[in-house]
Amino acid sequence: MDYNFREIEPKWQAKWSKEKTFAADNTSSKPKYYVLDMFPYPSGAGLHVGHPLGYIASDIISRYKRLQGHNVLHPMGYDAYGLPAEQYAIQTGTHPEITTSKNIARYREQMDKIGFSFDWDREVRTCDPSYYKWTQWTFIQLFEHYYDKTANKALPIAQLVDHFSSFGNEGVNASCDPHDAFTASDWNVMNEKDQQTLLMNYRLAYLSDSWVNWCPELGTVLANDEVSNGLSVRGGHPVERKLMRQWSLRISSYAQRLLDGLETIDWSESIKEIQRNWIGRSEGCAASFAIKDHEERLDIFTTRADTIFGVTFMVIAPEHPYVELLTTPEYKNEVTEYVTWAKNRSERERMTEVKKVSGQFTGSFAINPLNGNEIPIYIADYVLMGYGTGAIMAVPGHDSRDFAFARHFNLPIIQVVCKKGEEPIDPSEWTESYDSKEGVMIQSGFISGLEVKDAIRTTIHKIEEMGIGKGTINYRLRDAIFSRQRYWGEPFPVYYKDGMPYMLSEDQLPLELPEVDAYLPTETGEPPLARAKNWTYNGYPLETNTMPGFAGSSGYYLRYMDASNSEAYFSKEAVNYWGNVDLYIGGAEHATGHLIYARFWNKFLYDINLAVEPEPFAKLINQGMIQGRSSIAYRITGTNQFVSYNLRDQYETQPIHVDINLVDNDVLDTEAFRLWRPDLKDAEFILENGKYLCGYEVEKMSKSLYNVQNPDDLVDKYGADTLRLYEMFLGPLEQAKPWDTKGIEGTFRFMKKFWKLFHDRDNQFVISDEKATDQELKTLHKTIKKVQEDMERFSFNTCVASFMICVNELTELKCNKREILEPLTILISSFAPHIAEELWSLLGNKGSISFANFPQYDEKYLIESTFEYPVSFNGKMRFTLALPLDLSADQVQEAALSNEKSAKYLEGKTPKKVIVVLGKIINIVI
């Protein structure tokens, strides 16, 4: 073979590795550029062609930036904690660490074959004690800080303690769980346990009894983003609500900053929108309603204060603390029954039965503060304890849920908003609530006649004046549950004294994951760590929960900056130099998980002066999924006979997925098919044109669909450079696209053509030092220009197309001149680094091409003297006309009109108008 990638590629990979070509320096006079991939969870299945897509793109950018004179940080590591290895441990007894190391070794082997320019000296693994030491350390810092709303940042809890001992909690403006007011003397006489209990309301990492997503099948609690439609994202097991003592992170304190930060970063609009929705800011009004015959008042949150005259009842959540208080003796049995029923419903039932109305009257009444009406208070599970205050004022006239509830329980419905120019309609005739986003208030006392917007403002003002509430902002974002009842995760650096949690001191870190005799909960239902021998600190029991998956991935990009630092998370020098990630590439599925947690983690580290940038990832690109192209054979139902694709309609058939390795160009290798599975040994085929043609289906790439393309096989067959080129050539990085098994041949042909420019028929390297012609220079320089422009907008597929055009043109010109081919080699080197290194060295260069200078294009080679004008009549292009570019618009017009071809289209008429855009187009309007 002429182009021998099998020899070239391993050679250069070995050289890069041996010479540490891509090791980045933490001090440099060069400008920095930090390119990061989302690090993978090393699964047992290895990589398929979809995984390296993002890595190839980031590698191309890394190499491109090096050529542009940047000091590039391009690290890789492993998100090594995860459920699959632990589930495997439960089944087989194999320590998850063993499984994980094995999988990591396989991933590494696969990645090495693709020729990435990673700085492997900086590799991190989240399960490595030298790494998770800093995860534990950050947790301690979170525990030792609270969120001060006045300073709008995290402050040390010690400052809060000082304040308490001098002023009590008066004047404290902090994110916290509700609790009673206390004075300095109250605080000073409290015992330690009471003080600690109180502080727990403020800490950014706190222990509390909270309603959690409990997954019995996985034996653990899950975060909101790990649950979808009432099922666990991993494994699809049912999830229940359960009240458990758990560690949480007070991420809700950062809701506004997480929202505001989105405006400052270059991420796709769709992913920012997902985060905005997840954070769910809503502006509204908190107000309290008096309760008849009670001292207490009922707090509600509403975004539609204007509709307060339309309130006809109130609803509290089944978990609301006032359930007991509000229930009158005559409703006690019904309420108890309803609450028990509601609480025991699974999340899944609750979600699938959304349309079913359920609820129970408590027997109590609230008083509408603005019109004095007495209104009944109900309990219903359509009101959620976790949002707002867990209680609402119901406006059935203008809210679809309240409307359904009112109809079900025969409660009055009042119209208080009416669109301009419409007459109010009797609500008893309505079949649904009245959309009231716009309109004018009616039947609403002092706000009648006002527009909705003004009415909201006026009502909030009134409520504030009355001292029963104020305008507030609510966020949907909940605090992140941080405990998992699993083995394979970071242990908490926490021990318990007198039932209260205490942090280990920094010199005790890392607290290493202990050995256990089984990876299962204990008989008493405690997490696996409770099985560990001597799981104590100075005689005190250690925490038995472990941290969730997102713990280790939240700050890993900072650790890469200084990965082997044993004294600190990372040094000041390193973080000051690298700042944050310039380009982050990874999947969009992390929008509400990792990408929010990491931003939160970074903002906290920023508050305590560790991180230096308020946002971790300046630019984010979400690579699209590569789908599989499955091959389908058609079995005639009930037989072992298979009918070719175009004949299948003549029979009743069953589509069967066929291994794509048995199919070439949709033609099935029937012999191989027979050998594929024992049950197909006697398969018969109805052919068309002597062939068996398969159908195809574009779907997820998966083992079970036999459509997986393994990068190793492709590297073996075509080489890494071809694979890299082809993955980019498939289409825009961000789009989902199917893998066409045949298409890779095209980029392989291109590689061979490129090689041939430098070699004669006998594969001898022959290069000419002759001066290049204008035409050759033009081809080169227009390619440089195009590639540079396309790289700046991350349009990799069009770069590859430009390379192809360039090589096609140079082949046509029979150009083997150094003046052209040397810059072209540099240009291609970020995409196809192995062949580029080889040719670079054959050209007589000593160092790696990685640090060559990216060629500059010169406009002077691109200047044309003539232009092939498209001549349009009424916008329709009819012919082209070559004219000198230095003609004036009038001269061009004259030339076009006097051209003999124009006469045919003018049909003797005089044109009404002639548009001439110099160097672009001529349009003649008749």
Add this chain to the structure above:
RNA sequence: GCCCUGGUGGUGGAAUGGUAGACACGAAGGACUUAAAAUCCUUUGGCCUUUGCGGCUGUGCGGGUUCAAGUCCCGCCCGGGGUACCA
């Protein structure tokens, strides 16, 4: 339901409001070869016409703006993703 995306040949896709379909796959025909592989050449959106020319039509659908619309505006249809008793 709401929000975000996308819709261009047989396929993947290209196109700062200015020649729609670059580049590649596939297909058809041809050259080389004992043959295959590899390589090279020609054709390739559709329809009509064809001896050559040429004509009509065409970027999900219907309108609009413009000398000119795949691109901008309005109203729909369909696919993909996110989210959902969030008050």
